[in-house]
Amino acid sequence: MKLLGNRSSRAWRNMASALVVVAGVGLVPAAQAETARATPSVTDFKLDNGLEVVVIPDHRAPIVTQMVWYKVGSADEPAGKSGIAHFFEHLMFKGTKKHAAGEFGAKVAEIGGSENAFTSYDYTAYYQTVSPDALGTMMEYEADRMRGLVLTDEVIGPERDVILEERRSRIENNPDALLSEEVDATLYQNHPYRIPVIGWMHEMERLNRIDATAFYDKYYAPNNAVLIVAGDVDPAAVKELAEKTYGKVERGPALPPRVRPQEPEQNTRRTVTLRDERVTVPSFQQSWVVPSYTTSQDGEAEALDLLSEILGGGTRSRLYQELVVKRGIASSAGAGYSGTSLDDTSFTVYGAPRGEATLDEVQSAVDAEIRRIVTDGVSQEELERARTRYLRSMIFARDSAQGLANIYGATLTTGGTVKDIAAWPDRLRAVTAEQVKAVAAKYLDLDRSVTGYLLPPETAQN
Amino acid sequence: MKLLGNRSSRAWRNMASALVVVAGVGLVPAAQAETARATPSVTDFKLDNGLEVVVIPDHRAPIVTQMVWYKVGSADEPAGKSGIAHFFEHLMFKGTKKHAAGEFGAKVAEIGGSENAFTSYDYTAYYQTVSPDALGTMMEYEADRMRGLVLTDEVIGPERDVILEERRSRIENNPDALLSEEVDATLYQNHPYRIPVIGWMHEMERLNRIDATAFYDKYYAPNNAVLIVAGDVDPAAVKELAEKTYGKVERGPALPPRVRPQEPEQNTRRTVTLRDERVTVPSFQQSWVVPSYTTSQDGEAEALDLLSEILGGGTRSRLYQELVVKRGIASSAGAGYSGTSLDDTSFTVYGAPRGEATLDEVQSAVDAEIRRIVTDGVSQEELERARTRYLRSMIFARDSAQGLANIYGATLTTGGTVKDIAAWPDRLRAVTAEQVKAVAAKYLDLDRSVTGYLLPPETAQN
Numbered sequence: 020m021k022l023l024g025n026r027s028s029r030a031w032r033n034m035a036s037a038l039v040v041v042a043g044v045g046l047v048p049a050a051q052a053e054t055a056r057a058t059p060s061v062t063d064f065k066l067d068n069g070l071e072v073v074v075i076p077d078h079r080a081p082i083v084t085q086m087v088w089y090k091v092g093s094a095d096e097p098a099g100k101s102g103i104a105h106f107f108e109h110l111m112f113k114g115t116k117k118h119a120a121g122e123f124g125a126k127v128a129e130i131g132g133s134e135n136a137f138t139s140y141d142y143t144a145y146y147q148t149v150s151p152d153a154l155g156t157m158m159e160y161e162a163d164r165m166r167g168l169v170l171t172d173e174v175i176g177p178e179r180d181v182i183l184e185e186r187r188s189r190i191e192n193n194p195d196a197l198l199s200e201e202v203d204a205t206l207y208q209n210h211p212y213r214i215p216v217i218g219w220m221h222e223m224e225r226l227n228r229i230d231a232t233a234f235y236d237k238y239y240a241p242n243n244a245v246l247i248v249a250g251d252v253d254p255a256a257v258k259e260l261a262e263k264t265y266g267k268v269e270r271g272p273a274l275p276p277r278v279r280p281q282e283p284e285q286n287t288r289r290t291v292t293l294r295d296e297r298v299t300v301p302s303f304q305q306s307w308v309v310p311s312y313t314t315s316q317d318g319e320a321e322a323l324d325l326l327s328e329i330l331g332g333g334t335r336s337r338l339y340q341e342l343v344v345k346r347g348i349a350s351s352a353g354a355g356y357s358g359t360s361l362d363d364t365s366f367t368v369y370g371a372p373r374g375e376a377t378l379d380e381v382q383s384a385v386d387a388e389i390r391r392i393v394t395d396g397v398s399q400e401e402l403e404r405a406r407t408r409y410l411r412s413m414i415f416a417r418d419s420a421q422g423l424a425n426i427y428g429a430t431l432t433t434g435g436t437v438k439d440i441a442a443w444p445d446r447l448r449a450v451t452a453e454q455v456k457a458v459a460a461k462y463l464d465l466d467r468s469v470t471g472y473l474l475p476p477e478t479a480q481n
Numbered sequence: 482m483k484l485l486g487n488r489s490s491r492a493w494r495n496m497a498s499a500l501v502v503v504a505g506v507g508l509v510p511a512a513q514a515e516t517a518r519a520t521p522s523v524t525d526f527k528l529d530n531g532l533e534v535v536v537i538p539d540h541r542a543p544i545v546t547q548m549v550w551y552k553v554g555s556a557d558e559p560a561g562k563s564g565i566a567h568f569f570e571h572l573m574f575k576g577t578k579k580h581a582a583g584e585f586g587a588k589v590a591e592i593g594g595s596e597n598a599f600t601s602y603d604y605t606a607y608y609q610t611v612s613p614d615a616l617g618t619m620m621e622y623e624a625d626r627m628r629g630l631v632l633t634d635e636v637i638g639p640e641r642d643v644i645l646e647e648r649r650s651r652i653e654n655n656p657d658a659l660l661s662e663e664v665d666a667t668l669y670q671n672h673p674y675r676i677p678v679i680g681w682m683h684e685m686e687r688l689n690r691i692d693a694t695a696f697y698d699k700y701y702a703p704n705n706a707v708l709i710v711a712g713d714v715d716p717a718a719v720k721e722l723a724e725k726t727y728g729k730v731e732r733g734p735a736l737p738p739r740v741r742p743q744e745p746e747q748n749t750r751r752t753v754t755l756r757d758e759r760v761t762v763p764s765f766q767q768s769w770v771v772p773s774y775t776t777s778q779d780g781e782a783e784a785l786d787l788l789s790e791i792l793g794g795g796t797r798s799r800l801y802q803e804l805v806v807k808r809g810i811a812s813s814a815g816a817g818y819s820g821t822s823l824d825d826t827s828f829t830v831y832g833a834p835r836g837e838a839t840l841d842e843v844q845s846a847v848d849a850e851i852r853r854i855v856t857d858g859v860s861q862e863e864l865e866r867a868r869t870r871y872l873r874s875m876i877f878a879r880d881s882a883q884g885l886a887n888i889y890g891a892t893l894t895t896g897g898t899v900k901d902i903a904a905w906p907d908r909l910r911a912v913t914a915e916q917v918k919a920v921a922a923k924y925l926d927l928d929r930s931v932t933g934y935l936l937p938p939e940t941a942q943n
Contacts, residue, residue, distance in 0.1 A: 098560060098741075098742050099740065099741070099742040099743075101671075101742075197748050197749075198749065201670065201747070201749040201751070204670035204671070205667050205670075205751060208666035208667075208675070209563075209666070209676070209681060213670070214671070219671060219745035220745065220746070221743060221746075222742070222743075222745075278561065279560075280560050280561040280563075280684070281683060281684075283681040283682065283683060283684075284682070284683075285663070286659050286660075286663060286755055287659075287660065287663040287753045287754055287755045288753075288754045288755075288756075289663070289667060289751065289753050289754070290751060291749045291750075291751050292749055292750045292751070292928075293748055293749045293750075294750075466754075466756060
């Protein structure tokens with residue numbers, strides 16, 4: 020039961036790998052010449068009750084992943100009810116009218132499978148990986164909890180204690196996480212991406228049965244979900260199973276379009292500084308609000324993906340080569356772009372000093388690299404190398420049933436389509452050096468950035 | 482038709498006087514020994530339809546002010562509809578079923594009266610000042626537009642252009658205002674006080690008839706309003722008039738409690754910098770989230786009012802005496818506290834350098850004065866002088882029918898009562914030097930502050 024966030028720190032410090040797979044992946048090729056294995060022939064259909072089903076056959080191993088993605092995340096929460104989306108993810112593991120709490124999980128364990136769930140700003144997903152003969156059983160259980168949960172105060176109270184403890188251990192005990200929360204709350208002046216996925220403590224404490232029931236009734240329904248089945252399966256058989264299980268779940272209320280308050284024009288340069296005695300090495304992150312794959316026009320999202328790769332994607336990037344390898348002033352430096360997002364998202368650079376170097380030096384050097392791209396652009400050769408690296412990393416990310424399912428799920432719940440996934444490699448190939456320079460110049464303006472500083476208490480800097 | 486705000490800049494630069502009267506006034510004595518004139522005997526009652534009526538007789542001049550205060554402001558707006566409260570204030574001057582647009586205003590002008598309206602975070606108010614014999618007519622018109630407005634697209638469209646132009650001229654053309662907006666959006670991480678009263682441009686552009694009608698139907702009703710009549714009137718006669726006019730207006734829907742998302746714990750020090758070529762002299766403002774009269778406990782709001790007075794209330798304050806008079810490094814320096822607020826509010830200090838002094842020097846000197854109070858407290862003598870000054874300024878503020886009406890209206894629409902207003906002087910008198918020191922230490926922590934810098938483009942500073 021994972022949280023995907025915070026937004027501004029998604030790429031910062033290369034956080035949990037699951038996060039990188041899902042959030043950092045962008046839109047990934049469904050069919051692509053570079054891959055050695057057969058192109059997966061994706062089947063996409065809808066049940067009568069509105070459930071979208073995507074089947075991605077992959078017969079290399081006798082294993083299948085079922086994922087149900089709900090088109091609801093923390094950015095859809097009612098005002099003052101932060102944390103309800105993630106809280107609900109926990110409640111989905113409680114009992115239903117048919118099955119006692121823990122029965123589903125015990126079944127998965129019994130057959131040697133694995134299961135989990137995660138919540139992000141735009142979606143909440145549940146999955147099991149099992150042997151193909153157990154798929155029908157998994158579908159029965161997953162379909163059952165789609166609308167059959169029994170939500171009583173006896174269930175709600177203790178689980179609320181669990182999420183409060185989760186916030187204490189993951190956020191309150193972690194200066195990085197505390198800083199990232201306030202960076203996000205500063206970066207987004209109007210959009211709910213400003214609010215942490217796990218919720219604000221004082222609001223989480225008050226979440227109750229009424230909130231949970233309203234949330235469940237509104238959002239958990241076949242017409243607000245996508246079922247992804249990836250692995251050693253036959254699409255026709257999956258369709259039959261899906262109709263026998265999910266097909267019997269009643270359609271929920273019609274939902275209005277997912278329109279959230281959008282960002283105003285930003286006019287200022289902002290800083291957010293956290294001094295904490297638990298910090299030994301200072302570091303910074305700097306973020307901008309930029310378009311996502313869903314909101315961008317004219318290939319800007321693709322150009323931002325490649326800008327991120329060239330500037331700070333791994334050890335071959337400009338930032339790493341210049342600051343860590345050549346000058347040796349930084350222990351880390353990089354960039355990240357979270358393109359898979361329903362609304363405008365963030366582009367982030369980060370760094371931490373090494374040895375005698377100061378944080379200021381590192382930040383100036385990072386900034387100089389950005390200015391160099393803004394002024395001189397990137398060479399065709401560098402662009403091609405980055406593009407190849409980036410496409411390869413995407414192929415690697417999808418080289419597992421679950422990786423592929425993640426890509427389809429995240430795309431389909433943030434406004435993308437199966438077609439978009441198929442078209443993505445060509446769109447990435449079409450990006451020009453001029454476009455990379457243009458998005459850097461257009462969006463990475465220091466006077467509209469938010470910089471987060473994580474400092475030890477004694478440091479005089481900033 | 483005024484906007485009261487932005488929050489963080491309420492006291493900064495001593496903005497419009499109306500703003501100081503209403504927002505800076507705190508809770509003001511209804512009856513007080515120091516005043517030379519007779520204690521006003523305030524009459525407070527409710528009509529059957531829920532309208533609260535406050536009559537404040539003042540027979541010094543043949544004049545009366547009628548104000549209707551609605552318990553709705555920009556912080557009550559639906560998500561994504563910023564500006565609707567202020568937009569609605571404009572629409573209230575349009576036609577009703579009974580009267581054409583402009584008829585009410587023409588009537589006021591014809592009899593030599595004046596009228597206006599203003600919108601803030603927690604309330605929206607309309608008023609006319611006329612000769613007492615015209616009060617009945619004013620009440621008829623005001624009661625008529627309480628639920629009788631005719632809202633058509635022909636009315637909405639052109640008036641939306643007016644508020645968009647108002648935003649352009651007041652905010653977009655004013656670096657001070659632009660900075661203050663983003664300071665507020667940074668200071669409040671969760672509460673709607675983060676959103677400007679006038680609204681974000683991109684949301685204002687989309688406000689339409691459906692939004693306006695929903696807002697009107699929900700909030701404009703006798704059971705969500707307070708009528709204040711102050712001046713040369715007799716309470717019994719006012720009651721009779723009110724029953725004949727407002728008494729006929731139908732009660733609106735029952736409204737839920739005004740519960741807005743509250744602030745989380747803040748852990749960071751933040752800065753917001755606007756560089757603008759229209760700026761010639763740099764300046765700063767620094768704000769903290771602090772309790773209001775409505776949210777504070779154990780006299781903290783009263784102590785914050787006196788802290789503000791001692792630290793930066795006018796030319797006798799520590800900041801002015803030290804920075805402007807003695808050291809001559811600042812052209813302005815002061816502090817402000819906006820205590821009359823439904824939810825937690827802000828405490829602000831500000832300053833601008835003079836001559837060769839730098840902004841850094843001024844900010845350090847302001848901070849040193851705060852630290853001096855945190856460490857050494859204030860003397861009993863200084864406290865008494867400040868208290869006397871403050872009480873006197875309040876007496877002055879209420880020494881007009883409209884000033885008094887403002888105090889009652891702002892208090893009664895932000896969770897206060899007539900009793901609170903009467904008790905306020907004694908509560909202010911009870912504040913000890915230890916309490917002033919305690920609120921400074923508790924709330925004015927640099928590591929939880931937001932500083933706004935307004936700089937010319939060339940300045941290297943910050």
